[in-house]
Amino acid sequence: xxxxxxxxxxxxxxxxxxxxxxxxxxxxxxxxxxxxxxxxxxxxxxxxxxxxxxxxxxxxxxxxxxxxxxxxxxxxxxxxxxxxxxxxxxxxxxxxxxxxxxxxxxxxxxxxxxxxxxxxxxxxxxxxxxxxxxxxxxxxxxxxxxxxxxxxxxxxxxxxxxxxxxxxxxxxxxxxxxxxxxxxxxxxxxxxxxxxxxxxxxxxxxxxxxxxxxxxxxxxxxxxxxxxxxxxxxxxxxxxxxxxxxxxxxxxxxxxxxxxxxxxxxxxxxxxxxxxxxxxxxxxxxxxxxxxxxxxxxxxxxxxxxxxxxxxxxxxxxxxxxxxxxxxxxxxxxxxxxxxxxxxxxxxxxxxxxxxxxxxxxxxxxxxxxxxxxxxxxxxxxxxxxxxxxxxxxxxxxxxxxxxxxxxxxxxxxxxxxxxxxxxxxxxxxxxxxxxxxxxxxxxx
Numbered sequence: 001x002x003x004x005x006x007x008x009x010x011x012x013x014x015x016x017x018x019x020x021x022x023x024x025x026x027x028x029x030x031x032x033x034x035x036x037x038x039x040x041x042x043x044x045x046x047x048x049x050x051x052x053x054x055x056x057x058x059x060x061x062x063x064x065x066x067x068x069x070x071x072x073x074x075x076x077x078x079x080x081x082x083x084x085x086x087x088x089x090x091x092x093x094x095x096x097x098x099x100x101x102x103x104x105x106x107x108x109x110x111x112x113x114x115x116x117x118x119x120x121x122x123x124x125x126x127x128x129x130x131x132x133x134x135x136x137x138x139x140x141x142x143x144x145x146x147x148x149x150x151x152x153x154x155x156x157x158x159x160x161x162x163x164x165x166x167x168x169x170x171x172x173x174x175x176x177x178x179x180x181x182x183x184x185x186x187x188x189x190x191x192x193x194x195x196x197x198x199x200x201x202x203x204x205x206x207x208x209x210x211x212x213x214x215x216x217x218x219x220x221x222x223x224x225x226x227x228x229x230x231x232x233x234x235x236x237x238x239x240x241x242x243x244x245x246x247x248x249x250x251x252x253x254x255x256x257x258x259x260x261x262x263x264x265x266x267x268x269x270x271x272x273x274x275x276x277x278x279x280x281x282x283x284x285x286x287x288x289x290x291x292x293x294x295x296x297x298x299x300x301x302x303x304x305x306x307x308x309x310x311x312x313x314x315x316x317x318x319x320x321x322x323x324x325x326x327x328x329x330x331x332x333x334x335x336x337x338x339x340x341x342x343x344x345x346x347x348x349x350x351x352x353x354x355x356x357x358x359x360x361x362x363x364x365x366x367x368x369x370x371x372x373x374x375x376x377x378x379x380x381x382x383x384x385x386x387x388x389x390x391x392x393x394x395x396x397x398x399x400x401x402x403x404x405x406x407x408x409x410x411x412x413x414x415x416x417x418x419x420x421x422x423x424x425x426x427x428x429x430x431x432x433x434x435x436x437x438x439x440x441x442x443x444x445x
Contacts, residue, residue, distance in 0.1 A: 016104035091135035126314030157341035177240030
């Protein structure tokens, strides 16, 4: 099946950002409107410094009426007064990458191993999820101030099959559930089949959670209601509602320490204590968690801000992914293969000018499947303010990697080492992540 044969009316074509700013995008039969086909690559003139990529540029015209309101909000503009009821189809949006015919676009998404750059895909997923949320929350009233929508968390991003940069690709985003001020968006990355008889297939799935804030007060704001129409939409709505209740319950029951928890901590720390106290007798197939660490730092620039003037969440995920990949690479000794983003939390906003430090480590490894050993990597982002002598965690990211069998074959005697914590704080982080993974697996059965 051809990708173009199943495109909805809310379909946007992605073109290279390396073309001339005045160059019109190539018209395509999948274009949603004449304006989008003729001015899809119009330069961003409202806010030249805002973060942009092929996807943000492609989505710009789609949200132009909302975007213009964000740049000139009157001080006395009232908040939205009327909640609307919308269906998932009203905000559902698909973006299309014509990699097979656009060699320049292909170059922007290709990594050194001629594969798709996962970090850039994380950026694009965040941008599309935000665009879908804006569509759902828009009240079509130009006299009110629009809501501020921010990424609260990423529930899970799972790679189901490799993504080729040589084949056309599309990403579809749809609202599947709303609460009072929160929105869950389901994303699918769909790859083109190998031939006329080979149907398109889902290569990656993701769930993003956004929260709405009042633009002036920054307090939680109510969002438009959602009415699922089809049986599939109702099924997804019920599943998302159950997950929301489970998240609230876990928050209320947050990790009470008992005897079994103490025993688990002791067992987890036993090998680490040997490393610290009797290093000559330590297991040579193991390594201390602290010895897997990597770190980098950056100053956040205006070119990385979003429409609200803060650092774009997709940019943070991209940078975290690059460090996580490097951490797994240095640990395994061969090129790792991405499997999934297990969870991302956005605790604090990151502002222009912030000194941001990313710290990573391998939390633990699993060897249950010899053909696909697993490497669990944690990345923590800190906003550091030297003048105030403060450092605050802004984000936590959890990634899972493996190593390909063909890569292992090039390295005789390859084996991933076990990672052991040396402190109680490290042991608690490892056990909490293991418990979260076990819970996710039980829910997916």
